[in-house]
Amino acid sequence: MLTLFRRHASRGLAALAFATLAFPAFAQVKELKVSAIPDEAPTELQRKFAPLGKYLEKELGMPVSFVPVTDYAGVVEALAARRIDLAWLGGFTFVQAKLRTGGTAIPLVQRAEDEKFTSRFITADPAIKTLADLKGKTFAFGSASSTSGHLMPRYFLQQAGLNPEKDFKTVAFSGAHDATVAFVASGRADAGVLNASVWDKLVESGKVDTNKVRVFTTTPAYFDYNWTVRGDLDATIAKKLREAFLKLDPANPEHKEIMALQRASRFVPTKAENYLSIEQAAQAAGLLR
Structure with missing residues (x-):
């Protein structure tokens, strides 16, 4: 807290009130x-x-x-x-x-x-080659609040003329990017989407079988x-x-x-x-x- 020495009681109380309002957290961060x-x-x-x-x-x-x-x-x-x-x-x-x-x-x-982030659409279904092939399929986003696992992929799906709730058989939310890969790999979803960085990390660490699960398209870039x-x-x-x-x-x-x-x-x-x-x-x- 700021310690204020008062020469006059009213002036000091006013100054203290202002300081507390304007700088509520400065001295509190230990x-x-x-x-x-x-x-x-x-x-x-x-x-x-x-x-x-x-x-x-x-x-x-x-x-x-x-x-x-x-x-x-x-x-x-x-x-x-x-x-x-x-x-x-x-x-x-x-x-x-x-x-x-x-x-x-x-x-x-x-x-x-x-500054130029992307999302990867993935599948284990050989019949899925484009976004249009997702019609009638089961699909997994990440978290509902995820930029790269939901918002921007949904936006680009809409730009491609697809409404997930109407055009997909079912829509699921895995909760996380690595969980989306698990959904697709296990067959719980025909396809899904996750951010490019996590996909690359999973591939590099051998935590995804790219002979089974593959990227079939990538979104345009956006800030993330x-x-x-x-x-x-x-x-x-x-x-x-x-x-x-x-x-x-x-x-x-x-x-x-x-x-x-x-x-x-x-x-x-x-x-x-x-x-x-x-x-x-x-x-x-x-x-x-």
């Missing part, structure tokens, strides 16, 4: 609390965050902890309620956070890859993930966070593991305006109220 949309298994999210958390502790000079959530809405609500300070959000989740916080949530940085802070976070801390991310360099041995786990070549500054097209797509799809 530990940076970080979360992320659960677009992968919880154990994988923890593994990805561990070296990044240690790096941020060193750069900020304060403890940093990871706060897991059970669903995408949980991250948005935690940010709005100031239970977390920094969040890894998808483009659509950022739009939701911006609206939920009255436009105060601040996107700091995104990976260079997120970013690191966002709550709007009333101390501006000095926000500045240090942005600088810490921008300093990360895969050529630096100390940063190599962090960047590999984040699947980033580098981080670049971002801004809310980058996500206007995602907000428009969400409105067009009827996903924003």
Whole structure:
């Protein structure tokens, strides 16, 4: 709290009231609390965050902890309620956070890859070669709030003249990108869609049999993930966070593991305006109220 010494009681009380209103969180941050949309298994999210958390502790000079959530809405609500300070959000989740916080949530940085992100449509059915072949098939999105696992694929399906609820036999939501692959591989869905980064990681790690499950088309590019802070976070801390991310360099041995786990070549500054097209797509799809 700010301590104000009063020369006159009324003036001091007014000053204290103003300071409390204008700077509610500055001196309260003794530990940076970080979360992320659960677009992968919880154990994988923890593994990805561990070296990044240690790096941020060193750069900020304060403890940093990871706060897991059970669903995408949980991250948005935690940010709005100031239970977390920094969040890894998808483009659509950022739009939701911006609206939920009255436009105060601040996107700091995104990976260079997120400036031109894509989603992959996958199947194990040899008869499916194009989006048109999805008619009458069972289909799996990721989370309903996922940019790359639902919103943007749905938007591009609509652009191709397909209405999932009318044209597909059934529509399911797996909850996460890796779960979507499992749906398709096991036959629970004829086809599905997930983000390109997770697909590539699963292929590289041998966790998907590409002789069985294959990509049959890829979406056009769009803006996606970013690191966002709550709007009333101390501006000095926000500045240090942005600088810490921008300093990360895969050529630096100390940063190599962090960047590999984040699947980033580098981080670049971002801004809310980058996500206007995602907000428009969400409105067009009827996903924003």
